[in-house]
Amino acid sequence: MTTPKSLFEKVWEAHAVRTLANGQTQLLIGTHLIHEVTSPQAFGMLRDLGLKVAMPHRTFATVDHIVPTDQLVEPYRDPLAQAMMDELRRNCAEFGITFFDRATGKQGIVHIVGPEQGITQPGTTIACGDSHTSTHGAFGAVAFGIGTTQIRDVLATQTMALGRLKVRRINVNGRLRPGVYAKDVILHIIRVLGVNGGTGFAYEYGGDVFDRFSMEERMTVCNMSIEGGARAGYVNPDQTTFAYLKGRPYSPAGAAWDEAVIRWKSFASDPGCHYDDVVTIDAASIAPTVTWGINPGQGISIDERVPDPAQAKAVDERSSIEEALAYMKLRPGTPIKGTRIDVAFLGSCTNGRLSDFQEVARFLKGRRVAAGVKAIAVPGSQIVALQCEKLGLDRVFADAGFEWRAAGCSMCLAMNPDKLVGDQLCASSSNRNFKGRQGSPTGRTILMSPLMVAAAAVTGTVADAREVFAVNQN
Amino acid sequence: MALAKISSVTGRAVYVPGNDIDTDRIIPARFMKCVTFDGLGEFLFHDVRKNDDGSDKPHPLNEPRFKGATILLSGANFGCGSSREHAPQAIQKHGFRAIVAENFAEIFFGNCTTLGIPCATAARADIARVAAAIEANPATEVVLDVAAQEVRFGGQRITVEVRATARDALVNGRWDAIGELLDGLPAVQSRARALPYLAA
Ligand code: SF4
Numbered sequence: 001m002t003t004p005k006s007l008f009e010k011v012w013e014a015h016a017v018r019t020l021a022n023g024q025t026q027l028l029i030g031t032h033l034i035h036e037v038t039s040p041q042a043f044g045m046l047r048d049l050g051l052k053v054a055m056p057h058r059t060f061a062t063v064d065h066i067v068p069t070d071q072l073v074e075p076y077r078d079p080l081a082q083a084m085m086d087e088l089r090r091n092c093a094e095f096g097i098t099f100f101d102r103a104t105g106k107q108g109i110v111h112i113v114g115p116e117q118g119i120t121q122p123g124t125t126i127a128c129g130d131s132h133t134s135t136h137g138a139f140g141a142v143a144f145g146i147g148t149t150q151i152r153d154v155l156a157t158q159t160m161a162l163g164r165l166k167v168r169r170i171n172v173n174g175r176l177r178p179g180v181y182a183k184d185v186i187l188h189i190i191r192v193l194g195v196n197g198g199t200g201f202a203y204e205y206g207g208d209v210f211d212r213f214s215m216e217e218r219m220t221v222c223n224m225s226i227e228g229g230a231r232a233g234y235v236n237p238d239q240t241t242f243a244y245l246k247g248r249p250y251s252p253a254g255a256a257w258d259e260a261v262i263r264w265k266s267f268a269s270d271p272g273c274h275y276d277d278v279v280t281i282d283a284a285s286i287a288p289t290v291t292w293g294i295n296p297g298q299g300i301s302i303d304e305r306v307p308d309p310a311q312a313k314a315v316d317e318r319s320s321i322e323e324a325l326a327y328m329k330l331r332p333g334t335p336i337k338g339t340r341i342d343v344a345f346l347g348s349c350t351n352g353r354l355s356d357f358q359e360v361a362r363f364l365k366g367r368r369v370a371a372g373v374k375a376i377a378v379p380g381s382q383i384v385a386l387q388c389e390k391l392g393l394d395r396v397f398a399d400a401g402f403e404w405r406a407a408g409c410s411m412c413l414a415m416n417p418d419k420l421v422g423d424q425l426c427a428s429s430s431n432r433n434f435k436g437r438q439g440s441p442t443g444r445t446i447l448m449s450p451l452m453v454a455a456a457a458v459t460g461t462v463a464d465a466r467e468v469f470a471v472n473q474n
Numbered sequence: 475m476a477l478a479k480i481s482s483v484t485g486r487a488v489y490v491p492g493n494d495i496d497t498d499r500i501i502p503a504r505f506m507k508c509v510t511f512d513g514l515g516e517f518l519f520h521d522v523r524k525n526d527d528g529s530d531k532p533h534p535l536n537e538p539r540f541k542g543a544t545i546l547l548s549g550a551n552f553g554c555g556s557s558r559e560h561a562p563q564a565i566q567k568h569g570f571r572a573i574v575a576e577n578f579a580e581i582f583f584g585n586c587t588t589l590g591i592p593c594a595t596a597a598r599a600d601i602a603r604v605a606a607a608i609e610a611n612p613a614t615e616v617v618l619d620v621a622a623q624e625v626r627f628g629g630q631r632i633t634v635e636v637r638a639t640a641r642d643a644l645v646n647g648r649w650d651a652i653g654e655l656l657d658g659l660p661a662v663q664s665r666a667r668a669l670p671y672l673a674a
Contacts, residue, residue, distance in 0.1 A: 017661050017665045018661055021642070022648060023638070026658045026661075028666060028672075031671075037506055038558060040510070041511055041559075044510060051656075054659070055666075058672060078507075129557060130557060131555070131557035131558075145557035147559035147581065147585035149559060150585075152652065156655070157662060159655050160651070163639055195494065195551065196550075196577070231581070294494075295494050415504060415506060432498070434499065436498055436502055437503075
């Protein structure tokens with residue numbers, strides 16, 4: 001009998017090329033995804049060193065961060081954005097890399113495009129110069145966010161130097177209550193384990209809840225692994241994974257499909273394999289969760305009050321609560337529910353997929369965005385946009401008073417025209433609530449699930465979607 | 475490509491207090507609209523250093539007495555957030571050669587090491603001792619001895635830790651992995667042949 005192994009170990013071993021002098025592993029990266037923000041400097045370094053791209057056919061590009069979602073025609077109003085667009089086009093043409101440019105109809109946020117095209121597959125290694133690369137782990141891939149110098153390394157050698165990670169299994173067992181979503185699961189996990197609780201780990205998510213989750217829900221959770229400090233996050237591949245991949249443009253077909261499924265299955269963690277840590281969470285204990293502070297671990301359930309620094313156990317905790325409340329302009333010990341919002345943002349690589357818009361549209365029909373609230377709905381990819389439009393969801397959002405936009409990162413990070421102004425407070429389905437994240441140095445972000453964003457949009461306040469939309473009765 | 479062997483960094487230091495200083499704080503995203511890293515140093519910590527009208531906010535990096543510091547001291551979970559190398563690049567382009575903090579976010583740590591910026595971890599109380607010394611006398615010479623894993627300053631010393639793989643890479647001048655990775659290319663090709671999804 002061979003020793004049982006985790007998916008992480010199996011994928012690592014299948015891709016380990018050799019041990020480097022410093023003890024790290026030269027790890028083969030099967031799939032390299034690039035976008036306009038972090039790759040231009042890497043191509044510059046490549047040129048300086050006179051190197052070529054080792055496997056252009058395993059490198060895929062898209063444009064997401066800087067694209068305006070309200071302007072389709074080039075040149076873009078922002079010349080810097082246009083320059084980044086041009087640079088990516090030039091680099092892809094020169095090095096023979098597939099680019100899902102806007103004209104292809106397949107452009108979108110890199111973490112939405114990879115899965116959608118069937119490029120993201122189980123048992124593979126993936127790297128991208130973007131921290132939310134962990135999203136791809138939903139397929140049982142080991143996926144790393146990397147820096148620009150490492151992008152250069154992967155371009156030049158299709159490998160990177162990396163130390164092996166530990167694996168923490170996180171079981172979420174039982175059933176989620178109505179109105180509780182994948183987003184709440186990951187906000188809860190980060191709240192419990194902390195924003196750096198995952199340092200040195202890959203998170204393996206499993207248990208009843210993940211077994212039942214769709215691929216899109218798994219992606220939402222894996223996406224935010226990095227917010228919990230984990231270097232990667234994944235779910236073991238199963239029938240849900242294979243069903244999602246079947247028939248996608250880059251999925252194997254015919255006889256190759258059957259072989260691929262057999263191979264993919266073999267990567268799933270073996271029963272009884274070793275985990276460096278195991279955490280078990282009861283699904284029923286998870287409530288709709290919202291952040292109150294300036295990192296994604298500062299979350300509470302919608303029924304709770306924002307913390308009071310006076311109650312903090314440690315000095316450190318007290319000062320971080322004080323800092324967060326001062327920035328968020330929230331008063332200690334007050335309920336988060338009822339806090340007035342200015343902007344509602346639905347989108348991002350966390351929650352910008354078809355199912356996110358479908359779920360919201362189901363409840364939003366016939367409702368109106370509250371007066372004074374700016375609400376935008378931004379599909380994560382052109383394909384998601386098209387799917388939504390075919391189903392008439394764009395109408396539902398527009399009728400409710402949301403602006404329906406073109407695909408991109410939009411207000412998740414403010415490298416495009418979608419930005420908060422002054423100290424506006426945004427109910428956001430994205431993944432980061434850092435100071436200034438959404439474009440204004442004093443702008444404020446409350447992270448939540450898409451349906452909670454819709455509830456905030458229609459009431460103009462942080463609200464419990466279960467009450468606003470009578471979710472329990474549906 | 476011969477790389478410098480970074481066994482120590484000597485210079486003046488500046489203490490930027492706070493935990494969870496994230497990469498958006500280090501370099502706000504709007505400054506990442508660039509196709510080279512040149513010029514990022516100017517925008518380091520921009521939004522906590524500058525008012526909207528361009529005037530200075532109170533911040534250690536704005537204080538003339540700490541100008542020219544090459545060692546950055548900070549709190550816990552430094553560099554959390556994005557994988558953007560723009561953050562360590564901004565730190566390096568601003569003139570910093572080393573960082574000492576309670577601990578570091580994973581990707582940030584790796585990015586720094588690859589750029590030859592040692593990231594040393596130390597106990598909070600010890601960082602506070604260094605901070606107190608430079609507060610009393612900003613001209614204090616601070617030595618981060620990567621090899622010996624200690625910081626020496628004004629006749630005192632504290633123990634720090636530089637993770638073994640990073641220490642080896644820095645001290646032996648192999649912090650930029652590209653040369654070694656390129657040497658491995660034949661082995662990469664044979665490894666790739668065993669993985670059907672990599673077929674052209
Ligand atoms: S949607 Fe936000 S988190 Fe996702 S890739 Fe774009 S900027 Fe990054």
